[in-house]
Amino acid sequence: MLDSLIELFGKYHLIAAFAVIGLTMYLAYWVSATFTKGKLHGSAIAILIGLVLAYVGGVVTEGSDGLADVTLLSGLGLMGGGMLRDLAIIATAYGVQFSEIRQAGFRGVVALFAGVVVSFLAGGIIAVGFGYTDPVEITTIGAGAVTYIVGPVTGATLGASSEVIALSIAAGLVKSIFVMIATPMTARMIGLDNPRSAMIFGGLIGTTSGVAAGLAATDARLVPYGAMTATFYTGLGMLLAPTVLFLMVRAIA
Known part of the structure; x- marks a missing residue:
C-alpha cells in the first residue's frame, strides 16, 4: 500500500x-x-x-x-503559488450581499486608506528603530507590515535586497497570526458582530488570511465581508507603497 x-x-x-x-x-x-x-x-x-x-x-x-x-x-x-491563492481570495467574495456593502459607504473607504497608512508607518518606524536608514529598505519593511504580499512586491519593485524582502514577509506573517489570535478575543469589545463592522475591520487590518481566520473563529457569516475589503486593502497597498509612500519616505529620509 x-x-x-x-x-x-x-x-x-x-x-x-x-x-x-x-x-x-x-x-x-x-x-x-x-x-x-x-x-x-x-x-x-x-x-x-x-x-x-x-x-x-x-x-x-x-x-x-x-x-x-x-x-x-x-x-x-x-x-x-499565486494562481490558487488569488482564486481562493476571490472565491470568498461570492457570499457577499451587495446591500450590505453599500451601507459601509464612505467609512469603508476611509478604513482602507487609514489601515494601509497606519500599518506602513508602524513598520517603517520599527525599521528605523532597528537601524535601517535606506528609504528602499524602510519602505519594504513598512510595506511588509501592511501585508506579507505587499512587502515582497514593493521590495522587488524598488530593488531591495533578498534579506530585507524576507524581513518584510516575516513582519506580515507575524501580523497575520496575531490578527487570527486576537480577533475572536476582542470581537465583542469592538462590536465586530455585523457585516458592516466586518467590512470596516477588514479594511483597517488588511491581512486577508488573518482577517478571514479571525472572523471564522468569531462568526463564519462575517468572513466574506471582511475578506473582501481586506483584498481591496492588499491591492491598495500594492499601489501606494512603491509609489506615494516611497516618495514620502525618501523625502524624509
Missing part, C-alpha cells in the same frame, strides 16, 4: 499537495479544539506547522522552496 501511495504521489504531485495540506489542516483544527477549546484558531496553528515544515524541508534538501524541493511534494510549489 505504501509503495502504491508513493507511486501515486510521484505521478500526481498536485494531488499529493492537497493530501498534505488536508492532513495538516485536520491536525491543526484537532489541536485547536482539543488543547485550546477553539481560542487559538486552527488556521493560526496550521500556519505555524507550515512554517516548521518549510524550514525542515529547506534544511533537509538544502534548497530554497521548503517542502516543494522534495520531489514527491513538488506540487506544493504550484498549490502555494
Whole structure:
C-alpha cells in the first residue's frame, strides 16, 4: 500500500499537495479544539506547522522552496503559488450581499486608506528603530507590515535586497497570526458582530488570511465581508507603497 501511495504521489504531485495540506489542516483544527477549546484558531496553528515544515524541508534538501524541493511534494510549489491563492481570495467574495456593502459607504473607504497608512508607518518606524536608514529598505519593511504580499512586491519593485524582502514577509506573517489570535478575543469589545463592522475591520487590518481566520473563529457569516475589503486593502497597498509612500519616505529620509 505504501509503495502504491508513493507511486501515486510521484505521478500526481498536485494531488499529493492537497493530501498534505488536508492532513495538516485536520491536525491543526484537532489541536485547536482539543488543547485550546477553539481560542487559538486552527488556521493560526496550521500556519505555524507550515512554517516548521518549510524550514525542515529547506534544511533537509538544502534548497530554497521548503517542502516543494522534495520531489514527491513538488506540487506544493504550484498549490502555494499565486494562481490558487488569488482564486481562493476571490472565491470568498461570492457570499457577499451587495446591500450590505453599500451601507459601509464612505467609512469603508476611509478604513482602507487609514489601515494601509497606519500599518506602513508602524513598520517603517520599527525599521528605523532597528537601524535601517535606506528609504528602499524602510519602505519594504513598512510595506511588509501592511501585508506579507505587499512587502515582497514593493521590495522587488524598488530593488531591495533578498534579506530585507524576507524581513518584510516575516513582519506580515507575524501580523497575520496575531490578527487570527486576537480577533475572536476582542470581537465583542469592538462590536465586530455585523457585516458592516466586518467590512470596516477588514479594511483597517488588511491581512486577508488573518482577517478571514479571525472572523471564522468569531462568526463564519462575517468572513466574506471582511475578506473582501481586506483584498481591496492588499491591492491598495500594492499601489501606494512603491509609489506615494516611497516618495514620502525618501523625502524624509
